[in-house]
Every structure is written in structure tokens, then in C-alpha cells.
Amino acid sequence: MTTIILDNVWKEYEDRVVLERVNLALDDHEFLVIIGPSGVGKTTLLRMLLSQEQPSRGRILIDGEPIAAEPTADRGVVFQRYSVFPHRTVLGNVMLGPQWAGAPVLGRFFGARRRELEARAMALLERVGLADSAHKYPAQLSGGMQQRLALAQALILKPKVLLLDEPFGALDPGTRRSMHELVRDLWEENAMTIVMVTHDLSEAFLLGTRVIAVDKPRRDPQAPERFGATIASDFEAKCRIVRESRRFETERERVRLALVPPASTDPNSLPGDVSPARALVKD
Numbered sequence: 001m002t003t004i005i006l007d008n009v010w011k012e013y014e015d016r017v018v019l020e021r022v023n024l025a026l027d028d029h030e031f032l033v034i035i036g037p038s039g040v041g042k043t044t045l046l047r048m049l050l051s052q053e054q055p056s057r058g059r060i061l062i063d064g065e066p067i068a069a070e071p072t073a074d075r076g077v078v079f080q081r082y083s084v085f086p087h088r089t090v091l092g093n094v095m096l097g098p099q100w101a102g103a104p105v106l107g108r109f110f111g112a113r114r115r116e117l118e119a120r121a122m123a124l125l126e127r128v129g130l131a132d133s134a135h136k137y138p139a140q141l142s143g144g145m146q147q148r149l150a151l152a153q154a155l156i157l158k159p160k161v162l163l164l165d166e167p168f169g170a171l172d173p174g175t176r177r178s179m180h181e182l183v184r185d186l187w188e189e190n191a192m193t194i195v196m197v198t199h200d201l202s203e204a205f206l207l208g209t210r211v212i213a214v215d216k217p218r219r220d221p222q223a224p225e226r227f228g229a230t231i232a233s234d235f236e237a238k239c240r241i242v243r244e245s246r247r248f249e250t251e252r253e254r255v256r257l258a259l260v261p262p263a264s265t266d267p268n269s270l271p272g273d274v275s276p277a278r279a280l281v282k283d
């Protein structure tokens with residue numbers, strides 16, 4: 001179970017206010033998506049959830065406790081640009097995190113421990129569709145495959161919170177769609193909360209259980225750095241409705257396709273013949 005609370009969080013760099021008065025309570029197993037104009041502070045918010053940045057004011061609580069001051073293994077991250085190690089194989093990349101966490105001096109496991117980790121890493125690679133590429137190097141993978149690898153790398157540490165910073169931004173539309181499905185399934189299968197930044201509104205409403213828009217509520221044209229951005233809109237309910245209706249449509253399409261038999265090979269059938277099953281299915 002993971003809850004996240006941001007309590008009056010501010011982020012300032014010297015006299016530049018980036019974020020101000022950010023208040024948010026996230027339930028367990030949410031898929032939060034953050035949208036907003038470029039440069040408004042979305043990544044900064046994510047970096048604070050990762051402890052790569054500290055709030056200037058306010059506090060962040062995870063499961064009721066103040067967030068750790070340093071990044072920890074229970075918070076995984078995937079960035080837009082591939083964050084994999086080029087000189088390690090796919091399997092080596094996935095095994096690296098647990099080895100560094102469990103054997104910080106040598107960075108390697110041996111014997112039964114290594115075999116157990118390798119089996120776990122292979123199972124995860126199977127899950128993200130990369131088992132056949134386990135012994136390839138990242139340069140031999142497509143962009144989508146590298147992002148699948150980055151996901152496996154993050155998931156092997158069983159994070160309670162997975163942070164995604166525009167993870168599909170560099171991918172073509174087809175690959176993006178398959179990544180959407182994969183990430184949504186992984187989120188449903190694992191006990192984790194996801195916080196994702198995107199510029200893509202349809203992606204936000206497709207995936208999120210909650211979408212927040214971050215923007216500046218007040219501006220000083222003479223001093224643009226004076227005011228920061230905050231949560232301008234919170235689309236919780238709408239998001240669920242959109243998601244459920246998409247699920248319904250997908251299910252309806254699946255049933256429709258299951259009912260429609262393949263095109264007739266009967267040479268006597270006339271063009272436009274309607275099979276009994278097809279007649280039952282209304283578009």
C-alpha cells in the first residue's frame with residue numbers, strides 16, 4: 001500500500017519560483033498523470049518525488065512518512081531518452097540494479113543468488129517481450145524495445161512508486177500504442193503507484209486514474225519568475241469515466257471480432273452475403 005501526500009510544496013531556485021502551494025493526496029495504486037505547458041515545472045515535481053530535488057518549503061509524505069532524502073530503490077524511474085547502459089547486454093542491464101543494491105562493493109552476485117536473479121530478470125524480460133533479445137546490446141534494439149528494457153530495469157527492483165517522465169515521447173504512434181497497453185497492464189499487475197508526465201492529452205486520459213494540469217495561476221509580466229505553477233485542474237472523475245468507456249469499447253470490439261467468422265471461401269456465396277453471426281453484430 002502506497003499513499004503520497006504533497007503538503008504545501010514549493011520549489012524555488014534562488015529568487016525564481018518554479019512551483020508554489022502544491023497540495024495533493026494520492027491514494028494507493030493510483031496512476032497519476034501530470035500535464036502542463038513546457039517549462040512549467042512538471043519534471044521538477046517528478047524529481048522531488050524521486051528525491052533528486054528537495055522542496056524549498058512544505059513536505060512530501062510517502063505512506064505517512066517524510067520522503068527519504070536520497071533516491072531509494074522503492075522509487076523507480078523511466079525517462080524519455082533511454083537510460084540503459086550501452087555496454088551491458090539486455091539481461092545484464094536488468095540484473096544490474098539488484099546487484100548494486102545487494103552487493104554495493106563488487107556490484108555482482110555469485111552462485112545461487114545470481115541464478116535466482118537471472119531467472120527473475122528473464123521472467124521480467126519475457127513479460128515485456130524482450131526474452132529473445134536477452135543477449136543483445138541496447139544499440140541493437142529499437143527505441144520501443146529500449147523503453148521496454150528501461151521498464152524492466154525499473155520493475156526488477158519492485159518499486160512502490162514508478163515515475164515516468166515522457167516515457168513514450170520519442171516513439172512512433174504504433175509503438176506508443178503498444179507501450180500504453182504494456183504500461184497499463186504492468187500497473188494493474190503490480191502493487192505500485194505510477195506518476196507520469198506527458199504532453200499528450202489523449203495518452204493522459206487513456207492511462208491515468210487521475211490527471212492533474214500544472215500551470216501558473218498568476219503572472220507578473222514585469223517579473224515572470226515571481227510566481228510559480230501549481231495544480232490548476234484535477235480531473236479525477238472524468239478520467240475514470242473516459243477510461244471505463246474505452247475499456248467498454250475495447251471489450252465490445254473484441255466480442256464483435258470473435259463473433260464475425262473469417263470471409264467466406266464458398267464460391268457459391270454472393271457478394272454481400274450476411275452470415276447469421278454477422279447479422280447479430282451491430283456496429
Ligand SMILES: Nc1ncnc2c1ncn2[C@@H]1O[C@H](COP(=O)(O)OP(=O)(O)OP(=O)(O)O)[C@@H](O)[C@H]1O
Nearest residue numbers: 013016018036037038039040041042043044045197
Ligand atoms: N537546477 C535548476 N536550477 C535552476 N532552474 C531550474 C533547475 N531545474 C529546473 N529549473 C527551471 O525550472 C523550470 C521548470 O523546469 P521543468 O523541467 O520542471 O519543466 P517542465 O514542465 O518539465 O518542462 P518540459 O515540459 O519542457 O519538459 C524551468 O524554467 C527550468 O529552467
